[in-house]
Amino acid sequence: MSAHLETIGEIASGSGDRYKYGFVTDIESDTAPPGLSEDTVRFISAKKQEPKWLLEWRLKAYRRWQNMKQPDWGKLNIAPIDYQGATYYSAPKTAEGPKSLDEVDPEILKVYEKLGIPLGERAALAGVAVDAVFDSVSVATTFRSTLAAQGIIFCSFGEAVREHPELVQKYLGTVVPRGDNFFSTLNSAVFSDGSFAYIPPGVRCPMELSTYFRINQAKSGQFERTLLIADEGAYVSYLEGCTAPRRDENQLHAAVVELVALAGAEIKYSTVQNWYPGDANGAGGIYNFVTKRGICRGDGSKISWTQVETGSAITWKYPSCILEGDNSVGEFYSVAVTANHQQADTGTKMIHLGRNSKSTIISKGISAGHGQNTYRGAVKIMPGADGARNYTQCDSLLIGKTCGAHAIPYIDTRSPSARVEHEATASTISDEQLFYCLQRGLTPEESVSIIVNGFCKEVLKELPMEFAVEAQKLLVVSLEGSVG
Amino acid sequence: MTKLLEVENLHARIAGGRDILKGISLSVGAGEVHAIMGPNGAGKSTLSAVLAAKPGYDVTAGSISYGGADIADMAADERARKGIFLAFQYPVEIPGVNNTYFLRASVNAIRRERGEPDLDASQFLKLVKKKMSLLDIKDDLLKRAVNVGFSGGEKKRNEIFQMAMLEPKLAILDETDSGLDIDALRAVSDGVNKLRDPNRAIVMITHYQRLLDYIEPDFVHVLANGRIVASGDKSFARELEKTGYAHLERAA
Ligand SMILES: Nc1ncnc2c1ncn2[C@@H]1O[C@H](COP(=O)(O)OP(=O)(O)OP(=O)(O)O)[C@@H](O)[C@H]1O
Numbered sequence: 001m002s003a004h005l006e007t008i009g010e011i012a013s014g015s016g017d018r019y020k021y022g023f024v025t026d027i028e029s030d031t032a033p034p035g036l037s038e039d040t041v042r043f044i045s046a047k048k049q050e051p052k053w054l055l056e057w058r059l060k061a062y063r064r065w066q067n068m069k070q071p072d073w074g075k076l077n078i079a080p081i082d083y084q085g086a087t088y089y090s091a092p093k094t095a096e097g098p099k100s101l102d103e104v105d106p107e108i109l110k111v112y113e114k115l116g117i118p119l120g121e122r123a124a125l126a127g128v129a130v131d132a133v134f135d136s137v138s139v140a141t142t143f144r145s146t147l148a149a150q151g152i153i154f155c156s157f158g159e160a161v162r163e164h165p166e167l168v169q170k171y172l173g174t175v176v177p178r179g180d181n182f183f184s185t186l187n188s189a190v191f192s193d194g195s196f197a198y199i200p201p202g203v204r205c206p207m208e209l210s211t212y213f214r215i216n217q218a219k220s221g222q223f224e225r226t227l228l229i230a231d232e233g234a235y236v237s238y239l240e241g242c243t244a245p246r247r248d249e250n251q252l253h254a255a256v257v258e259l260v261a262l263a264g265a266e267i268k269y270s271t272v273q274n275w276y277p278g279d280a281n282g283a284g285g286i287y288n289f290v291t292k293r294g295i296c297r298g299d300g301s302k303i304s305w306t307q308v309e310t311g312s313a314i315t316w317k318y319p320s321c322i323l324e325g326d327n328s329v330g331e332f333y334s335v336a337v338t339a340n341h342q343q344a345d346t347g348t349k350m351i352h353l354g355r356n357s358k359s360t361i362i363s364k365g366i367s368a369g370h371g372q373n374t375y376r377g378a379v380k381i382m383p384g385a386d387g388a389r390n391y392t393q394c395d396s397l398l399i400g401k402t403c404g405a406h407a408i409p410y411i412d413t414r415s416p417s418a419r420v421e422h423e424a425t426a427s428t429i430s431d432e433q434l435f436y437c438l439q440r441g442l443t444p445e446e447s448v449s450i451i452v453n454g455f456c457k458e459v460l461k462e463l464p465m466e467f468a469v470e471a472q473k474l475l476v477v478s479l480e481g482s483v484g
Numbered sequence: 485m486t487k488l489l490e491v492e493n494l495h496a497r498i499a500g501g502r503d504i505l506k507g508i509s510l511s512v513g514a515g516e517v518h519a520i521m522g523p524n525g526a527g528k529s530t531l532s533a534v535l536a537a538k539p540g541y542d543v544t545a546g547s548i549s550y551g552g553a554d555i556a557d558m559a560a561d562e563r564a565r566k567g568i569f570l571a572f573q574y575p576v577e578i579p580g581v582n583n584t585y586f587l588r589a590s591v592n593a594i595r596r597e598r599g600e601p602d603l604d605a606s607q608f609l610k611l612v613k614k615k616m617s618l619l620d621i622k623d624d625l626l627k628r629a630v631n632v633g634f635s636g637g638e639k640k641r642n643e644i645f646q647m648a649m650l651e652p653k654l655a656i657l658d659e660t661d662s663g664l665d666i667d668a669l670r671a672v673s674d675g676v677n678k679l680r681d682p683n684r685a686i687v688m689i690t691h692y693q694r695l696l697d698y699i700e701p702d703f704v705h706v707l708a709n710g711r712i713v714a715s716g717d718k719s720f721a722r723e724l725e726k727t728g729y730a731h732l733e734r735a736a
């Protein structure tokens with residue numbers, strides 16, 4: 001087992017509060033005054049020394065956002081968000097500009113170590129390059145030179161804007177348009193940092209790329225923007241992890257992720273989301289309102305989303321695929337847990353444009369306590385997408401009597417040769433299963449954990465090995481106290 | 485000397501219902517094999533559930549002592565770790581959970597209780613190999629999810645394989661012979677015979693004399709209408725073949 005996992009393991013098995021990442025770090029920050037106006041947008045853009053075109057892009061988004069309304073179609077109960085009360089930019093003082101590892105503030109390195117993500121390349125997870133995003137900025141990216149040797153670009157978004165403006169300009173907003181929806185438009189206006197990766201034609205990225213997001217600052221939102229491009233025939237596997245301190249107020253996280261896969265390319269994008277979920281009574285926690293979308297632009301390209309969503313007070317996201325290329329493939333594997341008062345409205349959209357395009361959706365929802373879990377998914381087969389196929393399987397597991405699970409599939413088929421299959425199940429952990437485990441000597445907690453992990457198996461096996469172990473532990477920790 | 489298991493005047497019911505067990509007394513010593521027979525619905529599976537502390541059952545009178553101590557307050561998982569094993573009449577499926585993984589979790593839970601260190605993957609596999617040779621079990625079953633898609637007979641074999649791995653002090657086999665073909669019955673019986681041990685007691689619930697031809701019991705009991713209405717040695721089972729249960733039920 002790697003160092004990373006042992007640390008996570010220790011954190012996860014520690015006693016006391018079930019959220020182990022809730023500590024706050026006292027670091028001097030450069031913070032924008034609270035509030036949102038054109039000046040805020042200009043402030044952020046200036047801080048990041050952005051070119052004029054990007055400032056204009058942001059301002060257009062901001063102006064559009066001002067005329068938009070926060071949507072309310074989710075099956076969610078959202079406390080009013082005070083957009084003027086939040087802070088839209090916060091960066092550790094010492095983190096200005098790109099850094100080599102030995103220049104990074106030791107306090108920040110300690111934070112990541114405590115989270116189980118050592119950034120020093122010698123101590124780091126073998127085979128995983130990490131971009132560490134702390135509040136609004138990327139503080140370090142590891143293994144850059146190893147990757148650069150193969151022509152792979154992996155850096156913070158801000159750096160990509162400075163160093164590779166032609167690539168950013170070519171692809172930014174091509175998958176999630178600047179004014180796509182309320183939260184993504186807000187992101188377009190005020191996004192701070194995030195990760196950028198470009199894999200050149202024919203290159204198989206030799207290690208996992210990963211971004212680790214950490215919200216530290218109080219009252220600040222996090223609005224990162226990630227853009228991944230796999231050029232023709234390239235392959236990349238990318239992971240993101242997230243945590244935040246335990247705080248009484250809700251904090252907004254409105255990220256945008258855009259993926260572009262050209263002909264024959266494959267992108268595998270995995271998320272282990274463990275933002276602070278709020279306390280047992282539903283106070284505090286992150287609002288995780290994220291727009292993630294990928295486009296399979298070329299023939300035979302493939303995008304695969306895997307997500308394990310255990311954290312956040314509210315999760316509202318639909319990682320989607322636009323299957324434009326012929327024979328392109330979209331996949332969505334999801335586990336969403338809602339315990340205590342957590343809410344999730346999550347799923348995917350598969351939009352089939354290309355001939356013989358294929359999509360698979362496997363969604364596992366687990367509800368416990370007062371948790372509310374909604375799967376919402378759309379499968380659209382457009383005219384001309386002859387021979388397109390979709391398979392959807394949507395399973396819910398209910399633990400206890402006060403939680404809820406809902407499935408809302410939308411299917412729209414406009415090609416007569418398309419085939420769409422949908423299966424859904426809802427179950428509880430049966431007394432017979434529990435007794436069987438108990439009778440074999442497992443404690444009630446171990447029994448539930450084994451049954452739950454079995455339920456999620458088809459999704460967990462899609463995660464890279466090391467992260468599958470971490471995700472299993474997270475599932476157990478997030479359901480602690482829900483049974484018995 | 486106190487017996488391994490002493491059941492006295494046990495009354496029990498499913499929570500909220502009427503008594504199903506109405507005064508069972510039974511004493512089982514280490515090294516002994518007891519057969520329990522009796523009509524459908526008599527309470528045999530209920531007795532095994534209550535001995536294993538299945539949640540949802542209430543003991544309304546009487547006592548169970550195990551290893552010399554009253555275990556009224558001992559939960560199901562602790563009883564299991566202390567060596568009480570139940571081979572289920574209807575083993576349940578646990579989708580997505582690898583059979584070997586499950587068994588290792590179980591073996592290690594029990595080892596921990598005995599103060600022994602966990603077995604790592606390779607030590608565990610060695611033990612699996614050794615125990616597999618006792619029973620004619622396909623290793624294909626070990627790669628699949630617990631009981632999922634197993635045939636009736638495969639499920640029963642898997643139960644006995646678990647028994648072999650867990651080395652219980654008291655094994656209760658609930659109709660392990662039902663649903664087995666002739667060859668499987670022989671293989672499973674051979675396995676159980678190899679697991680007979682001076683330190684282990686076995687209670688087998690069965691409807692068929694045939695099983696008792698393979699596994700010779702020291703005692704045979706008839707459980708009818710929630711009570712043990714008659715007991716004898718192994719020849720008693722042969723008598724029952726001829727006479728049936730009706731006269732015993734009437735007499736009781
Ligand atoms: N969950 C339950 N709810 C209600 N009644 C039950 C339940 N389980 C068992 N019973 C009843 O308790 C009685 C005893 O059942 P039990 O399963 O112990 O019988 P058995 O002797 O094992 O029968 P068989 O030989 O058919 O396996 C039966 O009348 C049965 O219907």
Ligand SMILES: [Mg+2]
Nearest residue numbers: 528529530573
């Ligand atoms: Mg029975």
